[in-house]
Amino acid sequence: MFGSTLLLALREIRRHILRSILTTLGIIIGVAAVVTMVTLGNGVTASVQEEISSLGASNFIVFPVRTDRGTIRPFDEADVRAVGQQIAGVTIAAGNVAANATAFYNGQDWDTRVQGVSNAFLEAQSISIEEGRPFSADEEQAGKNVCLLGLKVRDAIFLPGTSPVGARMRLGGVSCTVIGVMEERGQGGNGADDDDTVYLPIKNVQRRFRGNDNLDFFVVKYDTAYAASAIQDSLVDLLRERRLLQDGAPNDFNVIDTAQVNQALGAVTGALTAMVAVIASISLLVGGIGIMNIMLVSVTERTREIGIRLAIGALAREVRLQFLTEAVVLCALGGLAGIALGFGASIGLAAVIDVPFVFDPMINIVSFVFAAGMGIVFGYYPASRASKLDPIDALRHE
Amino acid sequence: MTAEPLIQLEGITKTFGNGAAAFQALKGIDLTIERGDFVAIMGPSGSGKSTTMNILGCLDVPTGGVFRFRGVEVQKLDRDQRSLLRRRYLGFVFQGFNLLARTTALENVELPLLYRGENKTQRRESALRALDQVGLVPWASHSPSELSGGQQQRVAIARALVTQPDVLLADEPTGNLDSERSVEIMLLLQRLNGEGITVLMVTHEEEMAAYAKTIVRFRDGQVERIEHSATALAQASGPA
Numbered sequence: 001m002f003g004s005t006l007l008l009a010l011r012e013i014r015r016h017i018l019r020s021i022l023t024t025l026g027i028i029i030g031v032a033a034v035v036t037m038v039t040l041g042n043g044v045t046a047s048v049q050e051e052i053s054s055l056g057a058s059n060f061i062v063f064p065v066r067t068d069r070g071t072i073r074p075f076d077e078a079d080v081r082a083v084g085q086q087i088a089g090v091t092i093a094a095g096n097v098a099a100n101a102t103a104f105y106n107g108q109d110w111d112t113r114v115q116g117v118s119n120a121f122l123e124a125q126s127i128s129i130e131e132g133r134p135f136s137a138d139e140e141q142a143g144k145n146v147c148l149l150g151l152k153v154r155d156a157i158f159l160p161g162t163s164p165v166g167a168r169m170r171l172g173g174v175s176c177t178v179i180g181v182m183e184e185r186g187q188g189g190n191g192a193d194d195d196d197t198v199y200l201p202i203k204n205v206q207r208r209f210r211g212n213d214n215l216d217f218f219v220v221k222y223d224t225a226y227a228a229s230a231i232q233d234s235l236v237d238l239l240r241e242r243r244l245l246q247d248g249a250p251n252d253f254n255v256i257d258t259a260q261v262n263q264a265l266g267a268v269t270g271a272l273t274a275m276v277a278v279i280a281s282i283s284l285l286v287g288g289i290g291i292m293n294i295m296l297v298s299v300t301e302r303t304r305e306i307g308i309r310l311a312i313g314a315l316a317r318e319v320r321l322q323f324l325t326e327a328v329v330l331c332a333l334g335g336l337a338g339i340a341l342g343f344g345a346s347i348g349l350a351a352v353i354d355v356p357f358v359f360d361p362m363i364n365i366v367s368f369v370f371a372a373g374m375g376i377v378f379g380y381y382p383a384s385r386a387s388k389l390d391p392i393d394a395l396r397h398e
Numbered sequence: 399m400t401a402e403p404l405i406q407l408e409g410i411t412k413t414f415g416n417g418a419a420a421f422q423a424l425k426g427i428d429l430t431i432e433r434g435d436f437v438a439i440m441g442p443s444g445s446g447k448s449t450t451m452n453i454l455g456c457l458d459v460p461t462g463g464v465f466r467f468r469g470v471e472v473q474k475l476d477r478d479q480r481s482l483l484r485r486r487y488l489g490f491v492f493q494g495f496n497l498l499a500r501t502t503a504l505e506n507v508e509l510p511l512l513y514r515g516e517n518k519t520q521r522r523e524s525a526l527r528a529l530d531q532v533g534l535v536p537w538a539s540h541s542p543s544e545l546s547g548g549q550q551q552r553v554a555i556a557r558a559l560v561t562q563p564d565v566l567l568a569d570e571p572t573g574n575l576d577s578e579r580s581v582e583i584m585l586l587l588q589r590l591n592g593e594g595i596t597v598l599m600v601t602h603e604e605e606m607a608a609y610a611k612t613i614v615r616f617r618d619g620q621v622e623r624i625e626h627s628a629t630a631l632a633q634a635s636g637p638a
Contacts, residue, residue, distance in 0.1 A: 004512055015500070308496050311457060312510040312557070313485025315478045391457050395496060 009326040012298070013333070023294040024334030026287020027374060030280050031338025031367045032345060037276040038363040039346035043355035045269045049262065059124060060232060061256045062239070063217035073252055074214035077202070079242060083218070087234045089226030094121035095202060095218040099209035101172040103153055103198060105164075110156035114147075114171055114198045116205025124221040127194075132165045132180025135201055143203025145176035151184050152196040171198060174208045228257060284370070287334070288378040295327050295382035306386050307394025320387035327379020328372055335371025339364050402469050404564065404596055405431040405454065410463035412449050423449045424460070425619040431598070431612075433564075436591040438607035439600045441616030448569065450616070451600045455488060455567045456480040468564070485513055489558025489595075493570035495550040497542040503529065503553045504538040510561050528560040529553070532586060548579035555586060559595075566590065568599040572606055584609040 013020045062083075064072050077095060084093035097116040102109050119134045129148065139146050149164060158164045164178045185194035206213055222231050232255055239253055299306070306319055343364075350357040412424040424446045431437055441447045452458040453465060456472055457480075465472045468487070472480065484490075489510075497506045507525040516524070529535050532552040542550050551571060558566050568587065572580035580603075588609050591597045599610060607613050615623045 304496065305498055308498065309509070309513075310481065311455070311484065311490050311496075312513065313481050313483075313488075314513050315481050317478075318513060392452055395492065 005322055005325045006329065008322060009329040012326055013330055019294065020330060020333075023290050024287070024330055024337070026283060026290045027331055027334030027371050028287075028338040028341060030283035030287050031335050031371050032341035033283060034276065034280040034367050035339055035342025035363055036345045036349065037280075038273060039342070039358060039360060040349055040353070040355065041269055041273050041276070042358040042360055043346075043350050044353075045266070046358050047355045048265050059258045060220040060222070060235065061217055061258065062220060062235070062253060064253045065251075067250075067252045073243060074216070075218060075253070076213045076215055079239065080215065080218045082242060083220060083235060083238060086238060087231060089222045089231050090220055090235075091223055092120045092124045092221040093218060094118050094124050095215035096121060097202060097205050097210060097214065097216050099205060101174075101198075101209060103157055103169060103171055105157040105167065105169040106159075108157035110153055112150070112153050112156075112196050112198055114200055114205055114209060116202035116209075117199050118202060121219065122199070124219045127185065128183050129180045130183045131163065132178070134180065140201050140203075143201045143207055145174060145204065146179045146201065147171065147176045148180045148182055148199040149178055150182050150193075150195040150197040150199075152193065153198055154181050171200075172209070174204075176200065176204075228259065232257065284374060288331075288374045291327055291331060291374065292378040292382060295323060295379055296385070298326070299323060299382050299386040302386075303389060303394045303397040306389050307391050307397065310389065310391035311395060316387040319389075320383045323383035323386045324376065324379045327383065328375030331375030331379075332368070332372040335368045338371065339367060342367075403430045403466075404433045404435075404468065405429070406464070406466040407450075407453075408464040408466075410450075410453065410460045410465060412446075412453065412458070413461045423619055424453075426463070427619075427621055429614065429621060429624075431596065433596055434591070434594060436588065436597045436609070436611040437599065438610035438613045439598065439616065440602060440604075440607050440613055441622070442602075445616035446619040447600050447616045451567060451569055451598070454565075454598055455490060456483050485510065485561070487564045489561060489563040489566045491551070491554050491558050491566065491568040491571045493573040495542070495547070495554045495574070497550055497553055497557075499543065500541055502539050502541055503534060503545065503556075506542070506553055507556045507560050510557060514561065524560050525556075528556040531559055531590070532556045546579075547575050548582055551575060551579075551583055552586065555583070555590075559590065563595065565596045565598060568597065570600055570602070572601065572603065577605075580606060 062075070064074050066072050075095065080093045080095045084090055094117070099114050100111070101114045102111050118140055122128075122134065130151075132148070134148075135146060138144070147169075154164050157169070158167070165180060167178050168175060169178060170176075182195075182199070202215075220231075220235060222228070235255060236251065240251065243252065245252065309319060309322075347357050407427050407429040410424055410427040410429075411422065413420050413422045415421055427446070427450060429450075439447045439450060449458070453460050453472075456467070456475075459465075459473050459480075463473070467483065470483070472483065475483065490496075497503075498509070504522070504525050507528050508521040511521040511524055526535060526538065529538055532555050534549060534552055534556065537545060537549060537553075542553070545553065551574075555566075555571075566587070571587070572583050575583065584606055587597050587599065591611075597610075599606075601607050611626065613625050614621060615625070
């Protein structure tokens with residue numbers, strides 16, 4: 001009985017194929033939107049999380065901010081040393097200073113960003129060397145003319161297949177020796193391309209590119225056995241003291257906890273997903289009303305058929321089941337089409353916006369079940385109307 | 399069981415509408431139909447013959463009176479119980495054939511069996527047997543639009559027969575057919591009646607009524623006269 005009801009439903013849907021497709025368009029689009037947005041959202045979350053974990057899971061980033069008087073008081077190496085030495089639980093404190101420069105080699109040039117860093121900074125940020133060696137202690141101390149290349153810079157000015165290690169290149173007016181090449185990193189958390197950069201010892205960038213002893217920011221890596229909040233409090237106290245801030249004066253610097261950023265990002269992604277769910281629900285609601293409408297039309301068109309079925313002994317619930325099945329099958333097919341469309345769209349869009357494609361079976365199952373559920377909700381009234389028809393009137397219907 | 403008449407109507411009334419607009423279509427019908435009878439219900443339009451037919455077919459319930467079918471008081475049954483009664487004991491043939499369009503003759507005949515929960519093989523077998531009874535096996539895979547009026551009505555009869563009902567109800571079965579096809583249908587009904595099915599038929603054509611054993615004449619919502627047809631009497635007395 002159920003098999004033949006299902007068959008009948010499929011036959012009715014095929015009989016009005018164009019109408020069926022147009023009717024389910026709302027469901028198709030709604031489901032496709034949900035699947036696409038959730039899949040892309042997962043991709044974005046995954047890529048951001050990867051980014052943050054590359055910053056180091058237990059890291060603070062500390063940078064000066066503009067005060068009310070409009071001035072910025074930068075940090076210097078002494079601050080970083082103090083943090084590293086005076087706060088219990090801190091394993092690494094390492095500064096960063098950056099400048100723009102053009103890289104030249106063998107007639108090729110490339111505009112890039114030079115960053116003054118230490119080996120400790122590279123370690124804290126989990127940046128590893130693909131080829132060559134890190135800075136030596138001597139090079140760091142003296143700020144020697146040695147550099148580590150990002151992949152993009154290497155590819156831009158060195159011939160493919162040749163090793164740049166040992167080569168002398170020029171960065172703006174500074175000549176330096178390449179001692180290594182960094183591993184591929186991808187897009188940085190601050191929007192900068194971490195592969196399009198050249199790392200030099202801090203002192204070198206300070207002296208030759210910036211002309212002062214300032215740092216742009218520094219990172220603090222801590223032992224996870226310590227409470228992050230306790231470390232953050234000590235950090236703030238120490239820096240306020242060093243900067244001679246009076247009680248009540250606001251901090252003229254900012255401490256960002258990457259773990260918190262991670263959480264905040266999760267919250268934002270969650271909010272976005274909720275918003276998409278609301279929009280999709282509206283789309284599905286509109287789609288559902290479309291289904292209801294077309295099912296009512298179908299019941300009217302087939303009044304005579306319903307009359308015949310009732311006359312030969314169909315029970316009310318059997319007629320209801322027939323139309324309900326049709327609505328559910330219609331919605332379920334719409335759901336499947338939506339999932340297929342969403343699948344294709346998310347693969348395409350993931351490539352376009354450069355996030356990984358993360359397949360989430362749950363959202364596909366949920367969308368499908370939800371779509372089929374729409375069939376029950378919006379198919380019930382038309383089906384129940386069909387089942388309540390008077391067989392005598394229905395048979396007379398032209 | 400056998401002593402009891404198949405159908406008994408006692409003081410059946412039917413009123414449509416309420417209050418001032420109320421219209422009494424049946425004003426107290428008493429009628430008994432025995433098993434194996436072939437009854438033609440005749441009368442002018444508005445005489446109540448179709449209303450009576452709808453009640454006899456368990457499609458409608460009387461406003462008053464008692465309708466017993468196989469001893470069951472049908473007026474006390476609910477909608478679904480009457481559906482079950484139709485499904486098991488009644489077969490319908492309509493003036494307008496009422497076949498499902500774009501559905502083959504065989505599938506149309508199988509339809510009542512679907513609601514009886516029979517499996518595909520059983521359905522096919524029974525449907526082919528019913529089509530054979532009306533001589534339409536070669537047309538089994540044709541849709542109604544590919545069949546003539548007479549053939550469509552024979553498919554409809556096969557559909558009514560397929561459940562091996564006690565009663566075949568035919569509402570103006572020849573109303574949409576020319577006289578030659580009409581005679582074919584009447585001979586078919588007569589033959590089926592001869593095989594034991596009780597046939598109830600509404601018609602306004604005397605020539606068609608002549609094939610019945612009993613003619614019930616209606617006028618103004620009442621039974622005016624019950625008569626036994628000459629043909630029927632002739633048939634009853636021996637093979638023609």
